[in-house]
Amino acid sequence: MIAGGGFGGFYAARALERTLPNQSARVTLVNDANFMLYTPLLPGAAGATLDPRHVVVPLRAELKRTELVIGRVSGHDPAGRTLAVERVDSSPLELAYDQLLIALGSVSRTLPIPGLAEHGIGLKSLADATAVRNQVLQCMDIAESIDDPARRREYLGFVFVGAGYAGVEGLGELQDFAAHAIELYPRCRADGMRWVLVEARERIMQEVPESLSRFAQRELLARGIEVRTRTELLALSQSAATLSGGETIPTRTLVWTAGVKPSPAIAKLGLTRDSSGRLPVDRTLRVAELPGVWAIGDCAAVPDSSRPGSLCPPTAQHAIRQGRLVARNIAATLQGREARPFTYRTKGVVAELGRNKAVAITFGVRWQGFPAWLIARTYHLLLMPGIGRRLRLLVDWNVALVFGRDTSAPGRLGTPTPLEAEQEQG
Ligand SMILES: Cc1cc2nc3c(=O)[nH]c(=O)nc-3n(C[C@H](O)[C@H](O)[C@H](O)COP(=O)(O)OP(=O)(O)OC[C@H]3O[C@@H](n4cnc5c(N)ncnc54)[C@H](O)[C@@H]3O)c2cc1C
Incomplete structure (x- = not known):
């Protein structure tokens, strides 16, 4: 069983x-x-x-x-x-x-932070991934229709808390996606977005050696992403996140990936x-x-x-x-034989950062940038069970490379529209 x-x-x-x-x-x-x-x-x-x-x-x-x-x-x-x-x-x-x-x-794993359970989103399930993507697009749709620039800011602020591979990969991919999508929103494009990565420890991506963590941080900073290390989330409301340094970030989207x-x-x-x-x-x-x-x-x-x-x-x-x-x-x-002990040494780590870049370690060799990205994609392609599913990944990736990412937000996917009862005539 x-x-x-x-x-x-x-x-x-x-x-x-x-x-x-x-x-x-x-x-x-x-x-x-x-x-x-x-x-x-x-x-x-x-x-x-x-x-x-x-x-x-x-x-x-x-x-x-x-x-x-x-x-x-x-x-x-x-x-x-x-x-x-x-x-x-x-x-x-x-x-x-x-x-x-x-x-x-x-x-x-959440912490008893005021407002986190009510307003934060995780990135652990398929529903979470779809919800986060829809939320980013919905925020842009709302921001585009708001006249007050101060109110627009809260819809264009995006915060990730927790800079392990899930947080860094999630933020890297979503920021890349949003940077493409914003081209379709003239008002939002003029204002620009704000992406902030918050990490309690002294550096991002503790899973990789310091040189690769530095590369990942430089890459994020070069895209205008703000990285706050040694910083914790203190409180979250519907429209703002308060950090331990006293800073308040206007945001409607906080993704929690802290363990x-x-x-x-x-x-x-x-x-x-x-x-x-x-x-x-x-x-x-x-x-x-x-x-x-x-x-x-x-x-x-x-x-x-x-x-x-x-x-x-x-x-x-x-x-x-x-x-x-x-x-x-x-x-x-x-079968009445001896059980063996678990002995395994990590063979490597791969983490994509969006924009065809990644960091990777394979058998002790460190990779960064485009070569690491190729290694990451090849690794997942080989590990995905089933030839049909590997081909689907290849097609999706290549279509996105050539035609860009899909910017529709199928918010009600999985929830059928209720049929409305017809009123009797006469
Ligand atoms: C966004 C993200 C990115 C990641 N990237 C990497 C990576 O690049 N490399 C890496 O090595 N690891 C990565 N991980 C970590 C990896 O996903 C986990 O370590 C791994 O899934 C653990 O495997 P598991 O079998 O223990 O648990 P899971 O894969 O989570 O499987 C547990 C299963 O049990 C089911 N389940 C739970 N409760 C119940 C219940 N009560 N009844 C019935 N079923 C139940 C769940 O639905 C699930 O199907 C990532 C994780 C996340 C969230």
Whole structure:
């Protein structure tokens, strides 16, 4: 039984399909959506170089031997070895298991900052990416119709808080998108936009060495993006963000990308959690307190073999490797063989900055600018499962390169227009 069909759960299911002899075991995967979201491409969907449908992997199409249950994991009975699921039609379901893999991922970690929950937007799901893109376009539409320049400013101010790769990539792509879109708004173009990146630590992109972080910062500054390091968000209202230096930025759009915490479902499993809410596992990815239970990815506290005493960072590349290893270990357990420890050293990092530029490290070699961008796109192209989906990415990217980004804002997408009842005549 696999709970969660993101990077960890999907790659574990795929590896189990390949490792387990036919008909030797039944593999069930429970996920709250029928697709795996390829999150590293989410900024591309937000920035309109990619169609949102092209950054997901349909689970049924890729996992032919896995039974798929679409629903939310809502509880767990460790003694009875059953998982409680609420299906999409809200009906409850109890699933018994012999071996349970928990790969429920993470959600945005917010802080108790006044106004953040009410007015901030995350960048963690497909809905978030579409919402952020629509918000940017809607703000420009509104600003274009306002006569008072002071009021226009709040609609043309955009703030990102958190300068990890999600924040920097998200801001880079969206600012690039908005810089193209603003050409269609004469009033907004005359006023110009304001983009601000806020980071509490001393430098942006802690995931990459300082030289690449400096390159990324120079690149953002050259585009007129303001970078505030050692700065925190203190409060957010509908029309302004207040920062720790006392500065107030007029804005209607604040995107919060300052870290993640385990999925809230982890707290409902009746298992011991560490101080950050993750499930502690041993080096073989086993949850020590309950035989036959395993955990991987962002929701698990996995010892990092390359940095003794530390835990693996919450990245897709770790979740994928853990997924493959845990599948091997589960198969080994079923076949009476030894489980292997998780040993993985980060092979590299890629982060796109928009405007055909990126920073990357591959096997210790540092890249920046256009060569890094080519590496980043090639890497994602190779990693995306399925030749059809790779081709879709290629087509989207090339169409955007030649014809620019799509500037429509399909705000009500997914919400059908209610039919109006016809009044009876006479
Ligand atoms: C914008 C962005 C960009 C990123 N870029 C990179 C990058 O370039 N490189 C990199 O290595 N990492 C990147 N990451 C991090 C990466 O996405 C995560 O580390 C990775 O997805 C973790 O995999 P996972 O399987 O643990 O969780 P996930 O991939 O999040 O999968 C968890 C799954 O469980 C499902 N789920 C959650 N709760 C329930 C429930 N109660 N019931 C049923 N299903 C549930 C979720 O819907 C999801 O499908 C990025 C993240 C973001 C947000």
